[in-house]
Amino acid sequence: MTTEPSHKIKNLLISLAVLAAVGVAVWAALSLDPTGQRGAGTGRNYEKEFQKLKKFDLSLVKWAEVLPAIPTKMESPVAMAVFSNGDICIGGDKVIAILSPDGREIKRIDAATAPQALAIADKTIFAASQNAVTVLDTEGQTQAQWSPLDDNARIVSLGVSDEYVYAADAGNRVVVRYDRKTGKRTFKDGRSDSGAFMSGFNVPSPHLDLAVTPEGQLLTVDPGRSLVQIRDNYGDILKSWGSEGSHITKFYGCCNPAAIAVLDDKKVVTYEKTLQRVKIYSLEGELAEVAAGPNEFTDQPADSHIACDIAVDRDGRILVLDPIRKTVRIFKRKIAPRPTTGAAR
Numbered sequence: 644m645t646t647e648p649s650h651k652i653k654n655l656l657i658s659l660a661v662l663a664a665v666g667v668a669v670w671a672a673l674s675l676d677p678t679g680q681r682g683a684g685t686g687r688n689y690e691k692e693f694q695k696l697k698k699f700d701l702s703l704v705k706w707a708e709v710l711p712a713i714p715t716k717m718e719s720p721v722a723m724a725v726f727s728n729g730d731i732c733i734g735g736d737k738v739i740a741i742l743s744p745d746g747r748e749i750k751r752i753d754a755a756t757a758p759q760a761l762a763i764a765d766k767t768i769f770a771a772s773q774n775a776v777t778v779l780d781t782e783g784q785t786q787a788q789w790s791p792l793d794d795n796a797r798i799v800s801l802g803v804s805d806e807y808v809y810a811a812d813a814g815n816r817v818v819v820r821y822d823r824k825t826g827k828r829t830f831k832d833g834r835s836d837s838g839a840f841m842s843g844f845n846v847p848s849p850h851l852d853l854a855v856t857p858e859g860q861l862l863t864v865d866p867g868r869s870l871v872q873i874r875d876n877y878g879d880i881l882k883s884w885g886s887e888g889s890h891i892t893k894f895y896g897c898c899n900p901a902a903i904a905v906l907d908d909k910k911v912v913t914y915e916k917t918l919q920r921v922k923i924y925s926l927e928g929e930l931a932e933v934a935a936g937p938n939e940f941t942d943q944p945a946d947s948h949i950a951c952d953i954a955v956d957r958d959g960r961i962l963v964l965d966p967i968r969k970t971v972r973i974f975k976r977k978i979a980p981r982p983t984t985g986a987a988r
Contacts (some may be wrong), residue, residue, distance in 0.1 A: 644815065645915055648941070648952075655740070656851070658924070668743075669943050669977070679774070687915065689796070689962065692693075695760065696889040696895070696937075697938060698751060698938040699803060699891035699933070700891065701931040701936075703891065703930070704934075704935075705932040705933070705934075705977055706935065706974045706975060706977060707975060707977050708939065708972060708975075708976050712965070712970035712972045713731070713742060713745075713971040714742065714971075715817075715964070715968055715969050715971060716740070716969075717735040717736045717738065717740070717969060718733045718735070718736055718969070719757070719966065720733055720734070720763040720966055721757065721758065721759055721952070721964075721966065721974055722734035722735045722758050722759060722770075722964070723952045723954050723962060723964040725955065725956045726741075726763050727957060729958070730743055730749060730918035731743075731744065731954075731962065731971060732763060733761075733964065734758030734759070734761045734762055734770060735758065736755045737755070737757050739754055739761070739779070740752070740774060746971075747835060749808040751778065753783075756772040756773060757772060758770045758772055759771055759772055759773065759797070759798060759799055760773065760798055760810070761805070762801035762802055762803045763802060764803040764823070768780070769797075769803060769808055773796070774791045774793065774796035774797065774798060774813065775788065775789060775790075775791035776789045776808065776810060776821065776826070777984070779850070788817035792812060792815070794821055795815055797812060797814035797849060798813075799850065799851055800850070800851060800856040801852050801895075802821070802854055804859035804863065805823070807820050807823055807829065807986065808821040809840075809852045809861060811851040813846050813848075813849045813850065813851040816842065816843075816845075816851075816880070817839030817840075817841060818840055818841040818842075818853060818863060819843045820840035820841075820852075820878075828840075838868075841863065843876045844867070844876065845865055845866070846847050846866060846867060847867050847898055848867050848898045848948055850898045850901045851864065851866060851900075852864045852866075852900070852902045854903045854911075856905045858943045860873065860874070860875075861874040862874065862911065864898075864901075864903055864904065866898040866901065867897070869885045869886055869894040870883045870884065871884055871900065871903065871911060871913070872884065872964070874911065882925075882926075882927070884930075887899075889892075889918065889957075891920070891922070891933065894913070894915055895915055895917060895920075896916075898916070899913075899915040899916060899917070900914060900915055901914055901915060902951045902952050902953045903953070904954050904961070905955065906955050907959060909925075910924065910926070910931060911923070911924045911926065912953055913957060914950070914952075915965070916949070919935075919939075919951075920935065920936055921933070921935040921961060921963060921974065934965070935974055940941040942965075942967040949966055951963050951965055951966065952964040952968075958975075960974060960976075
């Protein structure tokens with residue numbers, strides 16, 4: 644039989660225990676640091692440290708953004724390529740849109756699945772969705788559907804030369820080469836049975852970009868090693884350059900550069916996700932200029948796998964497909980001021 648005083652003491656102890664548990668829960672909730680900005684109790688402010696990483700020599704910035712940006716009218720724009728006449732091709736939302744250089748919509752093509760990569764040759768569009776490449780004309784008519792890769796494939800980049808179409812498969816960490824006319828896969832050393840054209844890439848996340856120079860030379864990215872690779876016609880590496888780091892000459896964090904393109908003067912344009920920088924390098928790997936620094940990208944994506952795509956148009960402008968702002972942003976090289984003194988040339 645329980646006495647009245649002992650019953651009250653028991654209730655009091657239970658109430659105190661409940662209050663203590665609630666207090667611990669409140670303290671734990673207030674102490675959470677899901678973004679890491681407060682340093683999770685380490686005494687460090689990671690957000691403040693990250694802001695410091697954005698600083699660099701602003702004299703390197705030789706480009707300026709041309710406003711206004713071009714709206715894509717897509718919820719999830721992913722891929723971009725440019726026609727020789729300057730028209731812009733955008734892929735996303737199970738749609739391929741063709742825009743004029745000033746942003747006017749020329750054509751909107753419905754796609755069965757969301758395009759993940761695009762490439763242009765003459766008036767032909769090469770579009771990749773997951774593991775297959777589709778060839779279309781500018782009216783949206785399908786010209787060919789090439790044999791799909793295996794179920795693990797994820798084609799995230801395409802490049803075109805006079806003879807070949809190169810596809811970067813981030814799922815299998817390889818680059819596949821197709822005959823541009825027939826769509827049949829071609830291999831190194833004359834093989835035609837199995838195997839990728841190039842392998843050995845370190846791909847920790849779904850970013851594996853490539854580009855082709857106007858002369859047809861292939862450039863690839865090894866994102867896990869922070870390398871840009873110059874290749875010969877056999878896929879062998881002639882030269883590679885790059886290193887990981889926050890310094891403006893390097894590539895910051897995992898899986899960078901996330902995107903590359905090539906200017907007509909053979910300079911290489913790179914885009915880094917996370918710290919978000921657009922830079923121009925020589926083919927030898929020397930940093931030449933900065934087109935856009937981190938402060939040009941004030942909208943940081945919540946998903947670290949989200950990244951911009953980049954391309955170059957006929958006028959030598961750098962186009963940045965910004966998936967957060969859902970726009971095509973255009974950067975043009977600044978005109979150097981004329982000297983105010985000295986002999987005229």
